[in-house]
Amino acid sequence: MGNAQCFHGLFQQYNTNKQKNKHTKEKQVVDKFQLVTVSVLLLIKFEFESAASATTMAAAKAASGVPPSLSAKVIGYVVRKVDDFFEGISAEKQAISLLSKLRNEMQTDKPLLELKDDLPDTESWNQYMQRQQNQLGDQEPVSWFKSPWLYVECYMYRRIQEAIWLNPPINNFDFFNEGKTESFFESQQAVMALCTYLGDIQKSMETLSENQLSECFNKLLQVSLWGNRCDLSISAGQKNSQKASPIDSLNSLQSFILVDDSNMVWLTLNSCRRSEGSGKKTADRVDIVLDNAGFELITDLVLADFLVSSGLARQVHFHGKCFPWFVSDVTANDFQWTIRQTMAANHKWMCKSGFQWQSYLKEGLWCYHDHPFWTQPHEFCDMAADAPDLYATLQEADLVLFKGDLNYRKLTGDRDWPHTVDFSTALRGFEPSALCSLRTLKANVQVGLQPGQGEKLTSQDPSWMTNGKYAVIQFQSPKLEKNRPQD
């Protein structure tokens, strides 16, 4: 979706809401925060449109050619309209003024500021800023245009959180909630189709041959992969849901998977299963580092259900975010809400799945965790040193699935790698366990391609790295590393 359409959609939504004029106070607050925050997000997406292809906002700005005054006008319009429309209590007013200040700092390349909110991760964020400053040297302060894009983008979401957190009683407010729940409700047909497919497999699970099991696994892995197209961040909070049956679309999407290591993923899980039978193996756990709520989360839960019910994994551990992040990422609240909604569905297989998932959680076959590291800007190669407890947790898994684009950027350090560099090289020593990235491409980093593959894609579809049409299933394991011939 183009930016013009994004703006258009946003204002249309605003006007429709206004005309209906049937907001409760709570709804007004939700709308107000959504509009202001979306305006902040649009600033990033619009003014620094080409940021995905640059490592800093300065480079992006130079490449973008979008008149800065245009985005400033649009954002000014949104904030003015919001202020006209709502009376506002003081906590909201204060939060809005912090967000407006944030927007201004971004627009004018002000130095990044230390966080002041005294949350458990505040010190770590401030230390990270110092690290960035050390890298930049004493000559100039760390600022919006000069710092790595990955860092400032994460920092923006943390500052939004600060604006909310500093203003009780709205300090637990998730102003992205509405978009996430909409994505869930709008994907109902697809969710029902998926739960029915899962129910059918489970009915005949006992009689499935190994080939059939592997075929089902591949399908559900791919459904979870393409579920990642449904994030709200890429559309700046605009609607993004799945309507068609996800299983039926898989064949037509196959050629858009640029790297497909699914066979290695299957072999990893299946070899655990076999060796368990022979008494060799004790642990059999898959961890899923979640990305987006809404339809994508359903695809992950269905995959996790299949892993447990087929005996490919004994336990699945999910990792979500501690606070609202990159618009649509899963928080504990989204996770519980999604399972409750699935249980309450008026559809046999969906409802059955929901109850099944709830019982997995009760029995401890599924666990949900969050850790502050997932909402920090660190590249994952820093995890062992900066979050050793989380690294140790991931080491307990036989396989870790990393969902989505942001996780891929953190896995690879968001660097401008040549496309043919090995995935293992780009991971720079991050190898807690066998791992697999399931990612649709939305940012300008891609490794592990064949010679010439990147060039061919560029000539056929110049925006292949950012338009969300392509995907990768990329696997790496410490075992592979051991068997690699030394250069």
Ligand SMILES: O=P(O)(O)OC[C@H]1O[C@](O)(CO)[C@@H](O)[C@@H]1O
């Ligand atoms: O939900 P995902 O797949 O991590 O996508 C989020 C991505 O969206 C972006 O904000 C760009 O649209 C990227 O910066 C980020 O990597």
Ligand SMILES: [Mn+2]
């Ligand atoms: Mn996301």
